[in-house]
Amino acid sequence: MRAAERAAMDAGTSEWELMQRAGEGAAQWIARVAAGRPVTVLCGPGNNGGDGYVIADTLSKKGYQVQVIAPREPGTATAQLARAHFAVEVEAEGQLRNPVVVDCLFGYGLARQVEGKFKDLLKKLSINHCYKIAIDVPSGIESDTGSVLGPLPQYDLTLALGAWKQAHGLMPATASMGARRLVPIGLDLEGFTSTMSARPSFAAPAPDAHKYRRGLLAIVAGAMPGASLLAAEAAMLAGAGYVKLLSEHPWPNAPADLVVAKDVNEALDDARNSALLFGPGAARDDVARCRLAQVLEKRKPTVLDADALHLLDPDMLEGADATKLCITPHEGELAKLCDAFGVTADSKLDRVRLLRDVTGLTVLAKGPDTILAGGATTRFFPRGSSWLSVAGTGDVLAGIVASRLAGHGDPLRACEEGVWLHQEAARLASPAFSASDLARAVKPAMASFL
Numbered sequence: 001m002r003a004a005e006r007a008a009m010d011a012g013t014s015e016w017e018l019m020q021r022a023g024e025g026a027a028q029w030i031a032r033v034a035a036g037r038p039v040t041v042l043c044g045p046g047n048n049g050g051d052g053y054v055i056a057d058t059l060s061k062k063g064y065q066v067q068v069i070a071p072r073e074p075g076t077a078t079a080q081l082a083r084a085h086f087a088v089e090v091e092a093e094g095q096l097r098n099p100v101v102v103d104c105l106f107g108y109g110l111a112r113q114v115e116g117k118f119k120d121l122l123k124k125l126s127i128n129h130c131y132k133i134a135i136d137v138p139s140g141i142e143s144d145t146g147s148v149l150g151p152l153p154q155y156d157l158t159l160a161l162g163a164w165k166q167a168h169g170l171m172p173a174t175a176s177m178g179a180r181r182l183v184p185i186g187l188d189l190e191g192f193t194s195t196m197s198a199r200p201s202f203a204a205p206a207p208d209a210h211k212y213r214r215g216l217l218a219i220v221a222g223a224m225p226g227a228s229l230l231a232a233e234a235a236m237l238a239g240a241g242y243v244k245l246l247s248e249h250p251w252p253n254a255p256a257d258l259v260v261a262k263d264v265n266e267a268l269d270d271a272r273n274s275a276l277l278f279g280p281g282a283a284r285d286d287v288a289r290c291r292l293a294q295v296l297e298k299r300k301p302t303v304l305d306a307d308a309l310h311l312l313d314p315d316m317l318e319g320a321d322a323t324k325l326c327i328t329p330h331e332g333e334l335a336k337l338c339d340a341f342g343v344t345a346d347s348k349l350d351r352v353r354l355l356r357d358v359t360g361l362t363v364l365a366k367g368p369d370t371i372l373a374g375g376a377t378t379r380f381f382p383r384g385s386s387w388l389s390v391a392g393t394g395d396v397l398a399g400i401v402a403s404r405l406a407g408h409g410d411p412l413r414a415c416e417e418g419v420w421l422h423q424e425a426a427r428l429a430s431p432a433f434s435a436s437d438l439a440r441a442v443k444p445a446m447a448s449f450l
């Protein structure tokens with residue numbers, strides 16, 4: 001963000017101009033929400049506070065009654081300029097009088113714990129029954145890590161200025177933000193590799209499509225059959241033309257449209273396989289370990305999930321083609337992988353990026369804040385449904401990602417598409433769904449991206 005702002009300023013746009021765009025853009029949203037009701041703006045000492053004065057000024061000029069509370073005078077030249085433009089009285093302290101409150105105490109400059117009058121204001125905001133709007137980020141949040149440095153009210157709306165910050169996609173910060181909207185300020189963000197994932201769009205199969213061209217996905221089952229069956233049911237609806245379950249077990253409950261191959265070795269050798277999936281229900285014994293080695297030997301685009309992530313280690317990975325592999329760990333599996341590959345870091349984001357760097361794999365770290373890292377890219381995602389917190393939804397995700405991978409062979413793209421399809425399926429299946437309900441909802445979810 002700082003680099004983008006510097007580039008804009010080098011190209012001749014002043015910081016004041018950027019602040020006006022940010023403040024005026026935010027004020028438009030606030031006016032829409034406030035709908036004529038009086039507004040309180042809390043202004044901090046930096047440029048986030050500067051945005052606050054522009055917001056207050058813009059709203060006043062629209063005819064809004066505005067209260068401004070600023071415990072400290074502005075400390076930056078641009079914020080001082082903004083303060084000077086706001087002609088109305090500023091209170092150093094006071095009660096939050098109005099039904100809409102806009103928090104401009106700190107933005108990405110927050111560098112330490114919030115204390116004193118700033119802390120008191122955020123505490124007051126927490127217990128106030130007003131409509132709460134955070135400008136750029138909630139003021140108790142560190143914008144790079146999403147960690148909490150002060151009281152954290154539950155906001156109704158967070159207006160990101162210019163670009164998404166990492167905190168917008170990270171827990172616990174993201175859960176406090178309410179709806180999130182981006183206010184563009186004309187920055188050139190081309191070439192930035194760490195971004196919020198853009199909603200994908202899919203196409204219907206090509207006119208000359210047939211099942212193999214659309215991709216043959218081989219799902220290698222293990223000791224516990226249910227998980228791979230769930231993955232297969234989701235995969236059949238997520239794009240691949242042909243989904244095969246490779247299993248030595250009898251499958252009386254497998255649907256008629258799912259091909260079950262009992263000779264696993266022969267089916268794994270099939271040159272027509274476009275992608276492989278291994279891990280759900282695989283168990284963690286020597287049989288599973290041999291199977292994982294065998295899967296990696298094929299050097300096909302592959303999704304590894306669940307038990308496979310407990311078996312994966314540097315020796316296993318030797319000789320595999322990491323550029324074709326993606327792993328889909330939840331928190332516990334991520335910890336296990338970090339242990340196996342000697343990765344230590346404080347935050348989930350750093351663990352994911354380091355694991356990607358050490359292994360060369362595409363890492364899709366699931367959870368309430370999904371993080372995807374592959375190549376030089378990091379992607380964050382809009383929050384998904386919390387109804388996803390039920391057993392088996394990870395197997396469904398693995399099936400969807402593998403199905404996308406069978407279609408085009410690009411692990412990063414497959415993961416990104418997979419997260420969107422999974423979240424959309426959850427939205428359509430909510431509330432209170434089982435993993436098989438979710439797998440079935442992949443079909444209508446698909447329609448949302450066509």
Ligand SMILES: NC(=O)C1=CN([C@@H]2O[C@H](COP(=O)(O)OP(=O)(O)OC[C@H]3O[C@@H](n4cnc5c(N)ncnc54)[C@H](O)[C@@H]3O)[C@@H](O)[C@H]2O)[C@@H](O)CC1
Nearest residue numbers: 005018019046047048106107108109110111112113114136
């Ligand atoms: N630089 C730019 O071009 C633009 C910046 N904008 C705004 O500017 C914000 C960043 O501004 P700043 O970098 O000035 O930083 P902030 O406004 O986020 O606040 C940092 C200020 O607070 C002080 N501070 C940090 N932690 C503190 C704490 N715990 N207790 C008390 N004081 C503390 C710092 O010393 C500094 O003075 C963005 O989030 C955005 O809202 C926008 O106006 C758009 C343009």
Ligand SMILES: [K+]
Nearest residue numbers: 103106135137
């Ligand atoms: K803020």
